[in-house]
Amino acid sequence: EAGVAQSPRYKIIEKRQSVAFWCNPISGHATLYWYQQILGQGPKLLIQFQNNGVVDDSQLPKDRFSAERLKGVDSTLKIQPAKLEDSAVYLCASSLIGDSDEQFFGPGTRLTVL
């Protein structure tokens, strides 16, 4: 079974630039999550999709972050414009049903904002 795919694996940008991350979850998984993990901390949920609808985006900085999952499969997370404090690893995860299930994580995208 293929795992959660993410790209790119690494990205370096300057502050005020834009960046986009892509995630393809495990086939058949209804729920998709984007997490931000700052060095030395645990992952923090940014947004949770159930199929193509948003379940929770309460911790997403909506003035600069946006995410979509148009066809209920893959998803894109965008930051525009980026700030220095956005430097982190962005993890995508999926689960079969919801957050009470085991979550399967992708390898992450390490973002460095200079």
Add this chain to the structure above:
Amino acid sequence: SQQGEEDPQALSIQEGENATMNCSYKTSINNLQWYRQNSGRGLVHLILIRSNEREKHSGRLRVTLDTSKKSSSLLITASRAADTASYFCATPGYALNFGKGTSLLVTP
């Protein structure tokens, strides 16, 4: 927030020893999950224990859950260098909430 908090923050042991890490959380849960993160394999689910379970085993892992104390423990027996990683507990609520993790170092 239902965020779990792991203790200790860091743990260093030798191969063959047991490693115990603890997790405390704040509100009622229906399950608690443990994850491992290392540079090689990313974040991986280890075990899920439901609120009506007190103990669960998986290979060299033993997890306990005390809902009255709102705490859980993860025991790794006969540790190996490959167990070196950060370990997180996570509590589902409206979202899966992770603590800051316990950093485990197992030296040969």
